[in-house]
Amino acid sequence: xxxxxxxxxxxxxxxxxxxxxxxxxxxxxxxxxxxxxxxxxxxxxxxxxxxxxxxxxxxxxxxxxxxxxxxxxxxxxxxxxxxxxxxxxxxxxxxxxxxxxxxxxxxxxxxxxxxxxxxxxxxxxxxxxxxxxxxxxxxxxxxxxxxxxxxxxxxxxxxxxxxxxxxxxxxxxxxxxxxxxxxxxxxxxxxxxxxxxxxxxxxxxxxxxxxxxxxxxxxxxxxxxxxxxxxxxxxxxxxxxxxxxxxxxxxxxxxxxxxxxxxxxxxxxxxxxxxxxxxxxxxxx
Amino acid sequence: xxxxxxxxxxxxxxxxxxxxxxxxxxxxxxxxxxxxxxxxxxxxxxxxxxxxxxxxxxxxxxxxxxxxxxxxxxxxxxxxxxxxxxxxxxxxxxxxxxxxxxxxxxxxxxxxxxxxxxxxxxxxxxxxxxxxxxxxxxxxxxxxxxxxxxxxxxxxxxxxxxxxxxxxxxxxxxxxxxxxxxxxxxxxxxxxxxxxxxxxxxxxxxxxxxxxxxxxxxxxxxxxxxxxxxxxxxxxxxxxxxxxxxxxxxxxxxxxxxxxxxxxxxxxxxxxxxxxxxxxxxxxxxxxxxxxxxxxxxxxxxxxxxxxxxxxxxxxxxxxxxxxxxxxxxxxxxxxxxxxxxxxxxxxxxxxxxxxxxxxxxxxxxxxxxxxxxxxxxxxxxxxxxxxxxxxxxxxxxxxxxxxxxxxxxxxxxxxxxxxxxxxxxxxxxxxxxxxxxxxxxxxxxxxxxxxxxxxxxxxxxxxxxxxxxxxxxxxxxxxxxxxxxxxxxxxx
Numbered sequence: 190x191x192x193x194x195x196x197x198x199x200x201x202x203x204x205x206x207x208x209x210x211x212x213x214x215x216x217x218x219x220x221x222x223x224x225x226x227x228x229x230x231x232x233x234x235x236x237x238x239x240x241x242x243x244x245x246x247x248x249x250x251x252x253x254x255x256x257x258x259x260x261x262x263x264x265x266x267x268x269x270x271x272x273x274x275x276x277x278x279x280x281x282x283x284x285x286x287x288x289x290x291x292x293x294x295x296x297x298x299x300x301x302x303x304x305x306x307x308x309x310x311x312x313x314x315x316x317x318x319x320x321x322x323x324x325x326x327x328x329x330x331x332x333x334x335x336x337x338x339x340x341x342x343x344x345x346x347x348x349x350x351x352x353x354x355x356x357x358x359x360x361x362x363x364x365x366x367x368x369x370x371x372x373x374x375x376x377x378x379x380x381x382x383x384x385x386x387x388x389x390x391x392x393x394x395x396x397x398x399x400x401x402x403x404x405x406x407x408x409x410x411x412x413x414x415x416x417x418x419x420x421x422x423x424x425x426x427x428x429x430x431x432x433x434x435x436x437x438x439x440x441x442x443x444x445x446x447x448x449x450x451x452x453x454x455x456x457x458x459x460x461x462x463x464x465x466x467x468x469x470x471x472x473x474x
Numbered sequence: 475x476x477x478x479x480x481x482x483x484x485x486x487x488x489x490x491x492x493x494x495x496x497x498x499x500x501x502x503x504x505x506x507x508x509x510x511x512x513x514x515x516x517x518x519x520x521x522x523x524x525x526x527x528x529x530x531x532x533x534x535x536x537x538x539x540x541x542x543x544x545x546x547x548x549x550x551x552x553x554x555x556x557x558x559x560x561x562x563x564x565x566x567x568x569x570x571x572x573x574x575x576x577x578x579x580x581x582x583x584x585x586x587x588x589x590x591x592x593x594x595x596x597x598x599x600x601x602x603x604x605x606x607x608x609x610x611x612x613x614x615x616x617x618x619x620x621x622x623x624x625x626x627x628x629x630x631x632x633x634x635x636x637x638x639x640x641x642x643x644x645x646x647x648x649x650x651x652x653x654x655x656x657x658x659x660x661x662x663x664x665x666x667x668x669x670x671x672x673x674x675x676x677x678x679x680x681x682x683x684x685x686x687x688x689x690x691x692x693x694x695x696x697x698x699x700x701x702x703x704x705x706x707x708x709x710x711x712x713x714x715x716x717x718x719x720x721x722x723x724x725x726x727x728x729x730x731x732x733x734x735x736x737x738x739x740x741x742x743x744x745x746x747x748x749x750x751x752x753x754x755x756x757x758x759x760x761x762x763x764x765x766x767x768x769x770x771x772x773x774x775x776x777x778x779x780x781x782x783x784x785x786x787x788x789x790x791x792x793x794x795x796x797x798x799x800x801x802x803x804x805x806x807x808x809x810x811x812x813x814x815x816x817x818x819x820x821x822x823x824x825x826x827x828x829x830x831x832x833x834x835x836x837x838x839x840x841x842x843x844x845x846x847x848x849x850x851x852x853x854x855x856x857x858x859x860x861x862x863x864x865x866x867x868x869x870x871x872x873x874x875x876x877x878x879x880x881x882x883x884x885x886x887x888x889x890x891x892x893x894x895x896x897x898x899x900x901x902x903x904x905x906x907x908x909x910x911x912x913x914x915x916x917x918x919x920x921x922x923x924x925x926x927x928x929x930x931x932x933x934x935x936x937x938x939x940x941x942x943x944x945x946x947x948x949x950x951x952x953x954x955x956x957x958x959x960x961x962x963x964x965x966x967x
Contacts, residue, residue, distance in 0.1 A: 268694070271697075271698045272697075273694055273697055273698060289700065292698065292699065295698070297695060297698040297699075299692065299694055299695055303692070303694065304691060304692045305554075305691075308552060308690070308691050308748075309552070309742065309746050309747055309748045309750075309751050310687070310746075310747070310748055311746070311747070314687075314748075315691070318688050318691070318692070321684055321685075321688055321699065321701070322699040322701075324684070326685070327681050327682070329683075329684070330684060370695075
């Protein structure tokens with residue numbers, strides 16, 4: 190890990206400084222009110238870089254879409270932020286602090302395919318898992334925890350399926366279960382990996398409504414998204430990603446033909462060519 | 475009876491030939507151990523009623539082993555680490571051989587069970603470490619790493635045992651019991667050791683129940699919440715190591731994996747809940763072990779490990795067939811019930827739609843009642859064979875929905891008419907929904923509607939009614955959105 194010297198934060202103009210928060214910086218300010226700021230982050234698998242020099246601040250209270258082609262590193266970005274994947278270099282701050290100090294403020298919705306839905310638990314059990322962090326070691330799950338979980342299932346509209354084994358849920362219902370699990374975390378920042386993947390139209394609508402509810406409650410949502418058709422409809426802010434951040438900012442400004450061409454256009458960008466060359470080099474040695 | 479010695483070594487003390495120390499002979503049963511004679515009634519009684527102290531020790535000890543393995547096995551199975559236990563147990567063999575050699579070289583007898591099990595543990599853990607190394611340092615997948623470690627360690631173990639046998643100690647034959655298991659040699663202190671481990675497994679799995687559940691279901695999510703997944707995995711694997719070590723003696727290192735996998739896998743057929751699965755796995759593991767050990771006591775020449783696995787396999791087979799949640803029979807019954815219902819609905823709908831257009835006077839019900847339908851007309855409505863149609867008609871007649879007259883004509887009863895109207899209505903509601911709300915071309919709608927209408931619940935039908943309410947009177951049967959019967963429905967390309 191990087192050595193970090195504790196220097197008091199120089200707050201940005203207009204930012205509301207939180208008095209007790211000391212921001213560790215290394216030649217660059219991390220605004221403590223930014224739900225997520227990433228500084229020069231590079232992530233590599235087996236010496237093959239998947240993310241280069243990612244550098245961005247996510248504004249609070251916004252719905253932020255992460256868009257990019259397959260293999261652009263969208264999931265990797267989210268996982269690296271949560272320390273699930275080691276970073277080769279760079280720094281991540283959640284509300285001005287390292288993830289491990291702020292993880293109770295982060296809700297996570299993994300990709301639906303990342304788990305085995307044959308697992309012997311009910312939808313309610315899965316949602317209750319979002320509460321385990323607050324319940325703490327060794328303590329059993331109590332009725333009031335299940336009540337909270339049931340309420341979250343109501344919010345996503347599948348309370349009547351609470352006791353179904355999870356493989357008997359449709360894809361959309363499984364996705365809603367995951368969302369409900371993140372909801373009971375009562376987080377301020379939500380990281381969602383493709384919540385719209387392969388869901389029915391009704392679920393898609395329900396998720397959008399939920400995202401908007403979260404935004405009006407002042408929460409920030411970072412959502413990996415695939416469907417370019419709906420991007421400008423759903424998101425205030427956009428991160429165009431293809432191994433590096435091609436562009437980020439308000440959707441209206443960023444979602445341009447030119448940026449999309451840079452993100453998706455041509456099969457190989459210069460950077461991925463360089464990565465290929467590096468990968469070949471690594472394999473040779 | 476010797477208490478300090480163990481396995482083949484016990485035989486040494488008695489000066490008998492290795493391999494003969496089965497419980498029956500220990501009890502002085504008078505039978506020669508090599509015979510395959512059917513046990514006498516007295517022997518049956520002694521084993522079944524656990525009259526002998528030795529039998530009680532053996533059955534009790536293995537039963538507890540089954541409980542421990544069933545519980546921890548449930549978690550490792552769901553963590554998809556089930557085969558780790560197999561590599562682990564195989565990797566224990568060289569440790570056993572080496573410990574024996576070292577102990578003898580140091581002037582000992584090599585008979586200390588504690589020392590041998592310690593050697594087994596060290597070597598098993600070394601195997602696990604190598605698996606992790608191979609997986610993390612190379613790009614080999616876990617199954618390859620498992621295969622390599624399992625076979626290499628086991629091969630090394632067999633080679634070491636070969637050397638041990640040439641050392642002229644003469645009493646190394648007992649080491650082979652570690653490979654296949656030999657419950658008969660179990661003594662009270664062995665059973666106590668198993669009981670301690672079983673208690674530990676139960677306590678830890680209860681304390682960590684929610685943590686293990688989260689880890690097994692979604693490890694990444696657990697890590698994102700700050701749960702130390704590596705620590706939890708180590709605790710889980712540590713329990714597997716302990717269960718494997720204490721199980722070596724009873725079932726042997728080749729078959730111990732069966733106790734970790736078969737009872738949990740069988741339990742899964744009976745329940746959809748993790749806690750219940752672990753409980754059932756414990757019960758089935760206990761049953762397999764107790765019955766297997768007893769069988770081995772009755773038939774001294776049958777290795778206990780094999781007996782335990784076979785009893786477990788029988789339980790698995792029963793669960794696979796008759797498990798109330800996922801068993802084959804229940805699934806088959808459910809499917810059959812659904813397809814019967816679907817075929818009956820098809821019949822009623824065909825009859826209804828055949829007479830729908832003739833409903834001039836005064837309503838459709840009387841039209842259906844007054845104009846019986848010849849079966850050949852029904853036959854044309856769907857792609858069913860005359861035999862299938864006849865069978866469905868018989869079923870419908872038994873249910874009181876149709877009457878078939880002497881000249882082979884079909885007439886709907888009042889009940890049948892009511893049901894047919896409901897079926898047709900649901901079908902059309904769904905078709906209309908697909909057309910108006912799901913943007914499916916009318917020509918493709920019939921096939922989709924067919925697939926799903928039979929499983930529409932009351933709530934769903936109510937929703938459909940609300941959705942379509944603005945278009946039509948709710949209770950009426952809407953007109954079909956496509957041509958019926960003889961007219962071919964265009965197939966999707």
